[in-house]
Amino acid sequence: MDIVLGIFVLAGIVAAVMAFLDSGLPWRGGPPPGEAGIRAAVPTFRVVALGLPGSGKTLLLASMYNELQTPSRQSYYLSAAEGDVARLTGWFAQMADTTRADQWPRGTFTSETRHFSFGVRARAGDTVHEVLRLDLLEYAGELLTDAAETDSGRRTELFDQVRSAHALLGIIDGGRIRQHLDGDPQGWTELHRTLNILVPHLIGASCPVSFVVTKWDLLAHLHQDENTRLALVRDLLMSNEHFRTLVRLHSDRRVVRLIPVSAVGPGFASVDASGHVVKNRSAQARPAYVDVPLSAVVPDLFDQAEMGLDATLRAALREEARHHLWRAPLERLRTAAMLTFQTSGRALLHALGSPAAAVAGDVLMGMFLDSRAMIAGLGRPGAGAQAGEAERRIDEFVRVRRQVLQDMRAKPAMLEGRLPSSRLPER
Amino acid sequence: MDAHGWPKTTDVHGWPFLIARGHRAGYRTLLAPAPLLAVGDHTVLADHVEPGAVPDRPGVIALTTPSGRPISVVHATRQVSAADLGQADAPRDEHGRPLHLLYGFVCLHARTVTPDEADLRTALTTALTVYRTFLANENGFATEAAKPFPLRSTLEPAAPERHRAVARIAVAAVVLAVLLAGLRWVGVPDEPSPPGPAPTVPADTKPCPPGWG
Numbered sequence: 001m002d003i004v005l006g007i008f009v010l011a012g013i014v015a016a017v018m019a020f021l022d023s024g025l026p027w028r029g030g031p032p033p034g035e036a037g038i039r040a041a042v043p044t045f046r047v048v049a050l051g052l053p054g055s056g057k058t059l060l061l062a063s064m065y066n067e068l069q070t071p072s073r074q075s076y077y078l079s080a081a082e083g084d085v086a087r088l089t090g091w092f093a094q095m096a097d098t099t100r101a102d103q104w105p106r107g108t109f110t111s112e113t114r115h116f117s118f119g120v121r122a123r124a125g126d127t128v129h130e131v132l133r134l135d136l137l138e139y140a141g142e143l144l145t146d147a148a149e150t151d152s153g154r155r156t157e158l159f160d161q162v163r164s165a166h167a168l169l170g171i172i173d174g175g176r177i178r179q180h181l182d183g184d185p186q187g188w189t190e191l192h193r194t195l196n197i198l199v200p201h202l203i204g205a206s207c208p209v210s211f212v213v214t215k216w217d218l219l220a221h222l223h224q225d226e227n228t229r230l231a232l233v234r235d236l237l238m239s240n241e242h243f244r245t246l247v248r249l250h251s252d253r254r255v256v257r258l259i260p261v262s263a264v265g266p267g268f269a270s271v272d273a274s275g276h277v278v279k280n281r282s283a284q285a286r287p288a289y290v291d292v293p294l295s296a297v298v299p300d301l302f303d304q305a306e307m308g309l310d311a312t313l314r315a316a317l318r319e320e321a322r323h324h325l326w327r328a329p330l331e332r333l334r335t336a337a338m339l340t341f342q343t344s345g346r347a348l349l350h351a352l353g354s355p356a357a358a359v360a361g362d363v364l365m366g367m368f369l370d371s372r373a374m375i376a377g378l379g380r381p382g383a384g385a386q387a388g389e390a391e392r393r394i395d396e397f398v399r400v401r402r403q404v405l406q407d408m409r410a411k412p413a414m415l416e417g418r419l420p421s422s423r424l425p426e427r
Numbered sequence: 428m429d430a431h432g433w434p435k436t437t438d439v440h441g442w443p444f445l446i447a448r449g450h451r452a453g454y455r456t457l458l459a460p461a462p463l464l465a466v467g468d469h470t471v472l473a474d475h476v477e478p479g480a481v482p483d484r485p486g487v488i489a490l491t492t493p494s495g496r497p498i499s500v501v502h503a504t505r506q507v508s509a510a511d512l513g514q515a516d517a518p519r520d521e522h523g524r525p526l527h528l529l530y531g532f533v534c535l536h537a538r539t540v541t542p543d544e545a546d547l548r549t550a551l552t553t554a555l556t557v558y559r560t561f562l563a564n565e566n567g568f569a570t571e572a573a574k575p576f577p578l579r580s581t582l583e584p585a586a587p588e589r590h591r592a593v594a595r596i597a598v599a600a601v602v603l604a605v606l607l608a609g610l611r612w613v614g615v616p617d618e619p620s621p622p623g624p625a626p627t628v629p630a631d632t633k634p635c636p637p638g639w640g
Contacts, residue, residue: 053453054522102517104524106506109446109454110473142453152470153493175522276523 043363044117044133047297048161049212050201051171052194053141056214056263058108060171061116061138062091063263063287064294071122073291074407075400076131079119088116095264096285101278113139113154122400127393131401132367134294137161144197162201167208167297170198174215174260177233178271181222192240199242208254208300209246211237211424212293216260217268218277226260230421234258238425247424254304256424257296257412262288295411301352302371308351309344316344321372329394336366370398371405439582440575441501441532441546445554446473451521452565458557460533461572468492469570478504478529483551485531485542501542501580502531503551511555512562530554534582543579550576 051057065088071077080088091105115137119130143155162168172194179187202209213219213233223229237258238244250256262268264279265286272278306314320339324332339345345365352364415422442460459469471492479486485503492498507526509517518526532550534540553573561568 053448054520054524102519102523102525104522106524106527107448107454107520107522109478109529111475111477140454142448142455146453146455152474154474275521276519278523 042130042132043367044135045166045297045301046135046137046161046164047167047169047294048137048158048165049169049171049293050144050162050198051141051169051214052145052173052190052197053107054175055141055171055173055194056175057141057171058091058105058138059095059263060212060214060261060290060293061136062088062095062105063261063285063290065089065118066092067287067291068294074295074411076120076122076404076407078134079121079130080116084114084116092285098268098279098281098283101281102276103279104277108138108140110140110142110152110154113137113143113157120404122404124396124400127396129397129400131397131404132298134297136294144201162205165205165207166301167210168202168205169293170202170209170211172198172211172213172237174213174219174233175277177213177236178215178218179275180236181219182271184275191236195237195240195243199246203242203246203249208297208304209250210255210257210259210293210296210300213258213260215262215277216288217262217264217266218271219260220266227419227421230258230260230419233260234421234424251425253307255296255300257293257300258422258424259289259292259296259412259415260419260422261290261293263290289415292411292415295408297408298367298405299371299409299412302368305348305351305368306372309347313344313347317348317369318372320344321369324366324369325373329391329398332366332398336363336369339365339369366398367401367405370402371409373402375409439578441534441550441578441580442575443532443550443553443573444469444472444500444530445557446476446529447507447558447561448520448526449562449565450518450526452561452568456570457561457568458554458571458573460535461574462535463492463498463533464570464572466494468494468496471498472500472533476500476502476529476531478527480504482506483547485547487540487542489538497536497538499534499537499540499582500531501534501540501547501550502529503547504529505551507558512559518562528554528558532576532578534578534580536584537582539583541581543581546576546578546580 049057049060065078065080065085068074068076068078094103094105097103115135118134118136120132120134121128121130123129137158139154139158143152143158173190176187176190176194180191181187213230219229219233222232238247247256263285265284265288267280268283268285269277269279306317309317320335324335327335340349348365348368412422442462443458444456444460445458446454446456448454454473456469456473459472463469463471471490475490476488479502483503483505485501488500488502490498490500505511505528507518507528509515512518520526528551530551532546553576557571560571
């Protein structure tokens with residue numbers, strides 16, 4: 001295993017150094033100096049939201065994109081392929097249109113299984129840097145529930161993604177909670193069915209797991225204090241033995257979140273006499289917390305990896321992070337790569353857990369060191385006056401990346417500050 | 428007929444299919460051609476036939492089933508109306524979303540189809556009958572085996588498997604020869620291109636002629 005890991009890491013180092021050297025050769029033309037080195041430092045994190053049909057996966061995706069498509073509340077924004085932008089904005093527009101009270105986007109067909117690949121970008125002056133990529137799978141919830149078409153290739157695709165995910169989101173339909181609290185026995189039945197289907201897929205996961213309660217706006221009547229409301233929902237979920245066990249097992253060495261989200265926001269929709277969710281004509285969509293689940297992915301992954309290490313290795317990495325800041329861009333690239341050979345670096349890569357982490361080990365190592373230095377509140381100098389164009393460009397990229405990681409971490413932190421019950425277990 | 432009960436020549440019949448969800452039950456194949464259903468090949472429909480944006484406008488897609496049979500699928504999408512079910516209000520699922528049908532017909536062995544509107548209407552009539560039965564008993568419903576109906580659409584037969592295999596090998600050989608010659612001429616490239624993503628749909632979808640929908 002170590003030999004294989006070593007080969008992957010070595011390949012990563014060679015690729016990174018080649019890319020950096022390539023970026024510094026003025027006679028080659030093409031991208032600006034440093035660009036190839038930057039491109040080589042953009043990792044992709046795969047996220048899968050596991051949820052039953054009608055639980056709100058598609059609308060969460062559309063609303064999340066709508067919220068993060070511009071850097072209005074954070075330094076970063078999401079970019080996507082033109083066709084995907086059209087789909088996502090189309091879903092959001094249909095959802096937000098109150099001229100048709102009952103017109104919600106239809107459910108996703110199995111054939112519409114699709115990877116949405118988002119670039120997380122931020123601007124520094126006139127330059128836009130892509131810091132990382134987030135890959136989300138959009139699929140029909142029937143793949144989790146319908147045993148009739150067991151040979152579906154789409155199901156195989158879904159579970160391949162689950163196995164290689166860097167983060168898993170368990171989607172819990174807030175509408176079912178509302179149904180249960182309104183006295184409809186179907187709500188309780190479906191809630192337990194949801195947990196009984198999701199928990200077996202999540203309990204063996206080595207990556208961070210968060211639970212997302214959708215349709216949070218439909219639960220506003222539970223209690224006027226939002227944290228008390230979330231605590232009531234948490235207690236309801238914890239009454240399921242499987243859910244309780246999963247939280248107990250996972251919260252030992254990782255963050256387990258309970259994130260309430262509303263794709264449309266408070267007051268936008270209500271439940272009519274027949275139990276259908278209908279829009280209020282005079283309301284406007286004001287999504288709530290939809291940006292948190294995705295923003296928490298990378299910080300939670302790094303936190304989990306660090307929590308998996310013993311105190312000595314953690315201290316070694318923090319010391320390395322302190323030195324890391326003061327190195328020149330090229331040296332930083334080299335040392336991050338070299339750290340992957342050291343005991344603390346190898347332990348961290350193992351803790352990150354996936355073969356993909358090993359391939360891009362030096363890239364993740366650099367991101368990790370930057371994020372730890374950021375948490376420790378350490379500042380860093382800019383590239384020296386003697387730095388070349390490529391080094392200045394890489395230095396700017398690293399600064400932008402650090403800001404993005406800081407803003408990503410701020411979102412779940414703000415949620416936790418406002419709703420302490422969003423961290424499981426919290427009693 | 429071959430060992431699977433498939434016709435050896437181009438079939439001039441269409442086999443209706445329907446994929447839909449109910450008030451509570453999720454999307455599933457409710458109606459599928461009997462020969463596909465018999466060997467479990469019907470999953471190719473739910474996996475690869477995508478809904479269209481324009482109601483009742485047909486699209487045509489050529490697919491290969493899991494057992495390797497080429498088929499052509501003429502498909503259309505429709506939001507279920509109150510009139511479709513003979514009721515006062517437009518039906519919705521339990522989450523308040525509209526119900527949609529993904530319906531059409533399958534041509535066994537054909538690779539090219541120019542669909543006739545009348546054939547799609549026939550498929551819709553059959554699909555709606557099955558759909559009403561499904562809504563009456565969503566939990567107890569089992570996928571129905573569709574019976575064929577004579578087509579007015581224009582079909583062209585699929586090339587025989589053996590001929591196509593020979594053609595593929597010939598094309599691959601030519602491409603390989605050109606690549607090898609190219610490599611010898613320019614030397615080994617220092618930055619090989621990364622491989623592209625693997626295709627998920629075995630063949631392309633093409634739009635239908637104007638005048639539909």
